[in-house]
Amino acid sequence: xxxxxxxxxxxxxxxxxxxxxxxxxxxxxxxxxxxxxxxxxxxxxxxxxxxxxxxxxxxxxxxxxxxxxxxxxxxxxxxxxxxxxxxxxxxxxxxxxxxxxxxxxxxxxxxxxxxxxxxxxxxxxxxxxxxxxxxxxxxxxxxxxxxxxxxxxxxxxxxxxxxxxxxxxxxxxxxxxxxxxxxxxxxxxxxxxxxxxxxxxxxxxxxxxxxxxxxxxxxxxxxxxxxxxxxxxxxxxxxxxxxxxxxxxxxxxxxxxxxxxxxxxxxxxxxxxxxxxxxxxxxxxxxxxxxxxxxxxxxxxxxxxxxxxxxxxxxxxxxxxxxxxxxxxxxxxxxxxxxxxxxxxxxxxxxxxxxxxxxxxxxxxxxxxxxxxxxxxxxxxxxxxxxxxxxxxxxxxxxxxxxxxxxxxxxxxxxxxxxxxxxxxxxxxxxxxxxxxxxxxxxxxxxxxxxxxxxxxxxxxxxxxxxxxxxxxxxxxxxxxxxxxxxxxxxxxxxxxxxxxxxxxx
Amino acid sequence: xxxxxxxxxxxxxxxxxxxxxxxxxxxxxxxxxxxxxxxxxxxxxxxxxxxxxxxxxxxxxxxxxxxxxxxxxxxxxxxxxxxxxxxxxxxxxxxxxxxxxxxxxxxxxxxxxxxxxxxxxxxxxxxxxxxxxxxxxxxxxxxxxxxxxxxxxxxxxxxxxxxxxxxxxxxxxxxxxxxxxxxxxxxxxxxxxxxxxxxxxxxxxxxxxxxxxxxxxxxxxxxxxxxxxxxxxxxxxxxxxxxxxxxxxxxxxxxxxxxxxxxxxxxxxxxxxxxxxxxxxxxxxxxxxxxxxxxxxxxxxxxxxxxxxxxxxxxxxxxxxxxxxxxxxxxxxxxxxxxxxxxxxxxxxxxxxxxxxxxxxxxxxxxxxxxxxxxxxxxxxxxxxxxxxxxxx
Numbered sequence: 001x002x003x004x005x006x007x008x009x010x011x012x013x014x015x016x017x018x019x020x021x022x023x024x025x026x027x028x029x030x031x032x033x034x035x036x037x038x039x040x041x042x043x044x045x046x047x048x049x050x051x052x053x054x055x056x057x058x059x060x061x062x063x064x065x066x067x068x069x070x071x072x073x074x075x076x077x078x079x080x081x082x083x084x085x086x087x088x089x090x091x092x093x094x095x096x097x098x099x100x101x102x103x104x105x106x107x108x109x110x111x112x113x114x115x116x117x118x119x120x121x122x123x124x125x126x127x128x129x130x131x132x133x134x135x136x137x138x139x140x141x142x143x144x145x146x147x148x149x150x151x152x153x154x155x156x157x158x159x160x161x162x163x164x165x166x167x168x169x170x171x172x173x174x175x176x177x178x179x180x181x182x183x184x185x186x187x188x189x190x191x192x193x194x195x196x197x198x199x200x201x202x203x204x205x206x207x208x209x210x211x212x213x214x215x216x217x218x219x220x221x222x223x224x225x226x227x228x229x230x231x232x233x234x235x236x237x238x239x240x241x242x243x244x245x246x247x248x249x250x251x252x253x254x255x256x257x258x259x260x261x262x263x264x265x266x267x268x269x270x271x272x273x274x275x276x277x278x279x280x281x282x283x284x285x286x287x288x289x290x291x292x293x294x295x296x297x298x299x300x301x302x303x304x305x306x307x308x309x310x311x312x313x314x315x316x317x318x319x320x321x322x323x324x325x326x327x328x329x330x331x332x333x334x335x336x337x338x339x340x341x342x343x344x345x346x347x348x349x350x351x352x353x354x355x356x357x358x359x360x361x362x363x364x365x366x367x368x369x370x371x372x373x374x375x376x377x378x379x380x381x382x383x384x385x386x387x388x389x390x391x392x393x394x395x396x397x398x399x400x401x402x403x404x405x406x407x408x409x410x411x412x413x414x415x416x417x418x419x420x421x422x423x424x425x426x427x428x429x430x431x432x433x434x435x436x437x438x439x440x441x442x443x444x445x446x447x448x449x450x451x452x453x454x455x456x457x458x459x460x461x462x463x464x465x466x467x468x469x470x471x472x473x474x475x476x477x478x479x480x481x482x483x484x485x486x487x488x489x490x491x492x493x494x495x496x497x498x499x500x501x502x503x504x505x506x
Numbered sequence: 507x508x509x510x511x512x513x514x515x516x517x518x519x520x521x522x523x524x525x526x527x528x529x530x531x532x533x534x535x536x537x538x539x540x541x542x543x544x545x546x547x548x549x550x551x552x553x554x555x556x557x558x559x560x561x562x563x564x565x566x567x568x569x570x571x572x573x574x575x576x577x578x579x580x581x582x583x584x585x586x587x588x589x590x591x592x593x594x595x596x597x598x599x600x601x602x603x604x605x606x607x608x609x610x611x612x613x614x615x616x617x618x619x620x621x622x623x624x625x626x627x628x629x630x631x632x633x634x635x636x637x638x639x640x641x642x643x644x645x646x647x648x649x650x651x652x653x654x655x656x657x658x659x660x661x662x663x664x665x666x667x668x669x670x671x672x673x674x675x676x677x678x679x680x681x682x683x684x685x686x687x688x689x690x691x692x693x694x695x696x697x698x699x700x701x702x703x704x705x706x707x708x709x710x711x712x713x714x715x716x717x718x719x720x721x722x723x724x725x726x727x728x729x730x731x732x733x734x735x736x737x738x739x740x741x742x743x744x745x746x747x748x749x750x751x752x753x754x755x756x757x758x759x760x761x762x763x764x765x766x767x768x769x770x771x772x773x774x775x776x777x778x779x780x781x782x783x784x785x786x787x788x789x790x791x792x793x794x795x796x797x798x799x800x801x802x803x804x805x806x807x808x809x810x811x812x813x814x815x816x817x818x819x820x821x822x823x824x825x826x827x828x829x830x831x832x833x834x835x836x837x838x839x840x841x842x843x844x845x846x847x848x849x850x851x852x853x854x855x856x857x858x859x860x861x862x863x864x865x866x867x868x869x870x871x872x873x874x875x876x877x878x879x880x881x882x883x884x885x886x887x888x889x890x891x892x893x894x895x896x897x898x899x
Binding site for chain 1: 736737739740741742743746747749750751775777778780781790791792803804807808809810811812813814816817818819820837838840
């Protein structure tokens, strides 16, 4: 515990409602609540409270209110409370301030400055309750031309002469982001796998491997090959739908990862293929990739290892020169370009990196899509985007800007219970999502978690269909890159230019 | 030539001194379509097409109409017939075009297209026709005649102000302008002057008002013409995909996207309309999922590879080139199309009434399903296609 810090939250207990059941005490892994038997009273240590709201929602009598602490330093636009507290933490420890989940700083969220179109008069809107509305999407490289061979003059008997690159079909353009077993609890990880499998989409193993008994979900897995190479073996690669080389992550571009030894339990050590209790360190770069040629070699090594049967994705963080990098990746053989933006989530990252490095995904996506089209290679890859997608409208806008599909991480975690307290790195997640403590992770039932995730996918898909129908479109491919259906509101000219959209009213 | 695509404006606030390219507006319109082919190759006058499209008067608003006719220049059938419009009778533009054509083609005939000055059209431009043979030099010898002509036509359309090529195919021509179809037909004297074996007609109802002769339909590239009714909700997707293949949409109409998509798939990639129809208006996944394995694989692959060329929203088109005419409507049939047959004649139209107006005793009338093309081919061409297909086997 740090000294001289103001508490971030205040815990108000309405004593007339409290029945001393001590549920809050049992639920809180941060040990905020304590029962004093002699006084028959509940006490709270507010300094420990992270505001995860677990106690408040589980209190059977609704006796608890947890809200931001009213105690403040003198107001100062430059020296905010957060800055002061971070300084105090650093003064006390001499360390890097850690945090979890995505960038919470008020950078412009472009999705909130882009509006969608709808059909009126000249073009009928299509009612998804009455007409088919198609979201099926293919991820992978497409040829420029399809060569066909016709047997007989009636064009009924047709053979495909072109040799096709592998593509993976998903039923909705929403895929679960890379979140490893290790960062996530086994239960949360399994729930993602089950949900992806049930809905017909993909989950991403992150860099922590895929436990052997979960390889039956391989058909719906994107397996990562990251700088630590944890859990990578031929079976791991071959059981998957897609292989992803992780170069970077939106929450921490340019730096690696560190799963502390205390989280490396026996099953995690087996899955990651490292000794139990040792730190799992992912270096910042992949040490066999110091250039684009090196990337190409790894891409083709992975393709060789899987008999060219699986698309290979390369995931990078959205950085300044993202368009040129993406173009190089496609030419190096990547079938899928995954881009993670400034607001991408994480289980643990230095706060200074999370809050200051990278560019917003909206601008990165628009720039990459444009660049690949200018070079005539847009159909040689699929674009997957990640980083701060909050709702189905964000997904629709991303697809209209040019994405093939969207990675969602935080929304999936929220569906399973996460409240964005940003303490993922502590391993004390009260919701059983981001922890290896069996007492906590047991709180998440994988079947129920999967059900909630499937519901989320379904709800977003239904909303996407409504928006598509409104635009007079009945197949998602007709929205892809269709920037005519977007207009900017409250954006500068340079922003409209980068996004390649008109301003509203234009 | 619409210059909207090149319009730029200063950035507000201007501190960065940067310019933003103004993104062009797209036209919106609805229309009446009619096409007829005599599959025996017999040529006939323009009257059938004129009367049919007149019968759909409410589908136009007098802001544009046009005709395409095939087989009209038998005496020059080996030469590319360029119909060129000069906006505002711009004779400088004409001189420039003359010079350009002389430098790049052998011109065997150059004359004003005969017109009827009594016809009630407003502000007609000067319209000239040239019969030419490519005269390729240097590097350009490597291009096929067709590609060479496309390149030169694009040059005139984009580089010579006030000049615009209406049509550029052999033994065919496009006649179009601002007015109702009967007015345009009267102006060009289509009933008496020309006899063709395919006639396509279009009456236009633009919902914005560009009263520009070049903006009327049909849209033509080489001997391919397209007339179109509808609004494409996938315009942005289609347009940006076509840009990757060197097609830049300068006319800002949905029709242009259609024409380029068809040029890419049919002329350059040599796919037959039976397949192209499944790209532009593919069957639903629900339908594909219950097909037999072979069909399923074909249709899935077509949708996967050509997803950006799915044309979404309401549309009907009639496409013609030598020997073939076809009509097709969108996958959920949001715009009308009707076909009729009488002996060797095949009609395709927005309305059955238009067909009945010119041929009351049809052998057969039918409404095709969404995405099912109605194809009329010259019998000689049918035979040729069958022969070629058998050779492959």
